[in-house]
Amino acid sequence: MDAKVFVYVAHKDGKADDSALELVTAAQSMFPGSNPVALVAGSGIDAVCQETAATYGEVWKFDQAALAYPNAELLRPLLVKVLPAGAMLLLPHNTFGLDLGPGLSVQRGVTYVPDVVGIDGLEGTTLKVVRQEFAGQVSAHVHCAVAKGAVITVRSGAFRPAPAGAVAGQVLDRSADTAGLSARRKFVELIQAEAGDIDITREDVLVSVGRGIGEKENIALVEDLAEAMGAAVSCSRPIVDAKWLDRPRQVGTSGKTVKPKVYLALGISGSFQHLGGIKGNPFLLAINKNPKAPIFQAATVGVVADLMELLPVLTEKIKKSR
Amino acid sequence: MEILVCVKRVPDAAENEIVVGAGGADIKREDLVYSVNEWDNYAVEEAVQIVEREGGNVTIVSMGDSEAEEVVRREMAMGAAQGLLLTDAAFDGSDGLGIATILAAAARKGEYDLILTGALADDGAGQVGGMLAALLDWPYASVVNKIETKDGKSLRIGREIEGGTQEISDIETPCVLSIQTGINEPRYVGIRGIRKVASIEIPILDAGALGLDAAAVGAAGANVRRIDYFVPQLGASAEMLEGSIEELAGKLVDLLKAKGGIR
Numbered sequence: 001m002d003a004k005v006f007v008y009v010a011h012k013d014g015k016a017d018d019s020a021l022e023l024v025t026a027a028q029s030m031f032p033g034s035n036p037v038a039l040v041a042g043s044g045i046d047a048v049c050q051e052t053a054a055t056y057g058e059v060w061k062f063d064q065a066a067l068a069y070p071n072a073e074l075l076r077p078l079l080v081k082v083l084p085a086g087a088m089l090l091l092p093h094n095t096f097g098l099d100l101g102p103g104l105s106v107q108r109g110v111t112y113v114p115d116v117v118g119i120d121g122l123e124g125t126t127l128k129v130v131r132q133e134f135a136g137q138v139s140a141h142v143h144c145a146v147a148k149g150a151v152i153t154v155r156s157g158a159f160r161p162a163p164a165g166a167v168a169g170q171v172l173d174r175s176a177d178t179a180g181l182s183a184r185r186k187f188v189e190l191i192q193a194e195a196g197d198i199d200i201t202r203e204d205v206l207v208s209v210g211r212g213i214g215e216k217e218n219i220a221l222v223e224d225l226a227e228a229m230g231a232a233v234s235c236s237r238p239i240v241d242a243k244w245l246d247r248p249r250q251v252g253t254s255g256k257t258v259k260p261k262v263y264l265a266l267g268i269s270g271s272f273q274h275l276g277g278i279k280g281n282p283f284l285l286a287i288n289k290n291p292k293a294p295i296f297q298a299a300t301v302g303v304v305a306d307l308m309e310l311l312p313v314l315t316e317k318i319k320k321s322r
Numbered sequence: 323m324e325i326l327v328c329v330k331r332v333p334d335a336a337e338n339e340i341v342v343g344a345g346g347a348d349i350k351r352e353d354l355v356y357s358v359n360e361w362d363n364y365a366v367e368e369a370v371q372i373v374e375r376e377g378g379n380v381t382i383v384s385m386g387d388s389e390a391e392e393v394v395r396r397e398m399a400m401g402a403a404q405g406l407l408l409t410d411a412a413f414d415g416s417d418g419l420g421i422a423t424i425l426a427a428a429a430r431k432g433e434y435d436l437i438l439t440g441a442l443a444d445d446g447a448g449q450v451g452g453m454l455a456a457l458l459d460w461p462y463a464s465v466v467n468k469i470e471t472k473d474g475k476s477l478r479i480g481r482e483i484e485g486g487t488q489e490i491s492d493i494e495t496p497c498v499l500s501i502q503t504g505i506n507e508p509r510y511v512g513i514r515g516i517r518k519v520a521s522i523e524i525p526i527l528d529a530g531a532l533g534l535d536a537a538a539v540g541a542a543g544a545n546v547r548r549i550d551y552f553v554p555q556l557g558a559s560a561e562m563l564e565g566s567i568e569e570l571a572g573k574l575v576d577l578l579k580a581k582g583g584i585r
Contacts, residue, residue: 071491073461095483098441098464098500102418102452111545112418114447130554133445134333137340138349138551145545184461184494188478193486205583211336229578230585238336241504247486255486262583269336283581285574286560292339292553301577302560303570313571318584321575 003122003146004087005034007056008041008079010070010096011048016040019092019154021161024055026154027090028162029119030127036090038169039082041075041178043068053169055162061171064178072099073183080107082177086149093153094253101151110149113142117158127152135271136294156253156276193255196248198232205231205262208251210274211238212267212288213307219244221311222266228318234258236268252277267307270295323378323471323495325369326434327402328425328454329362331386331393332444336360346550358393361440365501367508368469369438370401376471378435379403383428385413385421394524399515400508403522410528415541422453423539427532429458434496436477441465441500451500461493465502 005027010017020038027036038056040049043065053059062078079100083089089104091097093115105112117139118130125147131140144150200206207226213219219239226233233249240250251258252274259280266287268274275298278284286299289306296302303310333340333354343350358366369380380402384390387409394405408424416424429437439451441464448464455462467488468480474495481489482502493499529536537543563573578584 073463095465095481098448099452099462099481102422102449103456103462106419106422106453106456112449112453113546114418114449131446131548133551134340134349135335135444135446137335138342139554140551141549143547143549184497185463186492188490188492191480191488191490193488205585229583231583237503243507250486253484254482257485262578262581264578264583283583285577285583290339292341296560296562299560302562303574304562305567305570309567310570313567314574317571317575318578321579321584 003031003034005031005036006087007036007038007090009038009052014047016048016051022159023090024162025159041067049171053171054165057167057169059171060174062178063175069187071187073185074181076104088150091153093155097153101153105151111144111146113144113150113152115155117155196246200234201256201258203232204260206234206260207231207264208234209266210236210268216244225311225315228315236274265295268295269293323376323435325380326437327366327369327382328439329384329397330359330443331356331390332359342551346552359440359443361442363508364503364505365438365440366397366400367506385424398519399511405524407524407526409526412529412536412540416539417544417546418449420539420543422450425454426457427534437498439500441502451498455498461497464500466499467502467505
């Protein structure tokens, strides 16, 4: 099919999000031969549009004071208005895509294809994609009928970024289309994450604990190990949700992005949200009782073991080895 | 405030090793431990807290069979007066839009000020809440980690966006909010609590009772179909260490020393 493909370019502080480059690759893998059009909305966005035009042949600019903050409730009616019938729209699968995408697909009367991690091809009007379920433990082949168009969200890191600067695209000013937008949800402010007693983003060695630790009392075993190693304790999201450790210790897309040299993952299943917070390709040592845990696909070295048995022995051995 | 909370019965991915069944048509479900979707449990707690504070009623709704009824009842035991079960063979194979369509039909049968869903469930799509809002033409917010009631016409909410930043907005009611884990501390439900709601009748509504065209939902109406499950073959995965606990600990000490993990 001769698809009209669009990409929503998220941006912050005058810079396009990393997803802008990955979504070009995703769009061209899904719809071979397509020339995706970039949609850039915001206030005072000329720099972002210029940056984006180095990767996309065509950029639509929606410059309007009311769009200074990307409020999905305000952007949704704009996109319903400007996207042509049958259009495929790609969005990043992040908290913005989750906010905008599902409702947009309903309002456009098109198919919603969430959290794509791979492409099996386009056959007629059937888009064949790969998704993950059960916290990444298994993958699924999914067929989507996209004859009427689609809203597709794509997981960060699933596609290689396209080279920036490969194109000299043109910017079309479509700001007139933003007239008369209104929303029943109004942005008030952003509250930055609290700083903790320790800055895990600066630590070279992290002992990170997840749900597999079982109970709050067992956190002490992890703290003992970290102390013996001379390392800092970090954690995955469920530990913070359970209030066993403070939020500043959380690694992941909704927590801190860390760049350690050594990362010890204890009872962490390895969701993409958690792995998204580990950068710099550390020596990643994973210990988990579930041999199918996705963390073993990301780890350098893995051990299938019960933490309650292994941790005390390991801590003792490290103390003795000093 | 009248609050509807949508819940789903799912295999607990934290407690279970999910294994693909023969031919990939489904995962092996025989030995799985099922429970309420974790995000939904936070949504129910939040609804109950709002009603305890402001008055009103919480209704729990789930699409599913008699096994889903157990989950509805468990969630009711947290402090919801009513439950609803949406059951019809025609609902099988529904995609996200199908499920949202069925839930929207149930929502239209009541007069709710607020609908809560979990932000995600076992399929990781995070789609039903946003679709439900669009079908009802209500405003929507996803990954909500704070709800404050304001003036009866709107709520002040927080969304948990990347990096742990909280995005504060005001949203008009009625609205749909999808709830992020960690927004509260869900209460423990004991046997006694479940006994208390054991005698409450949970109405079962099928496609006809909901006024739905059976061809618009279920597999017949689905534009998104899962063909099979599989375990991806990954080139580079971890080098696995073997041995007794004692041996493993020894190997780990050597490795950690070599890599600068012990300082």
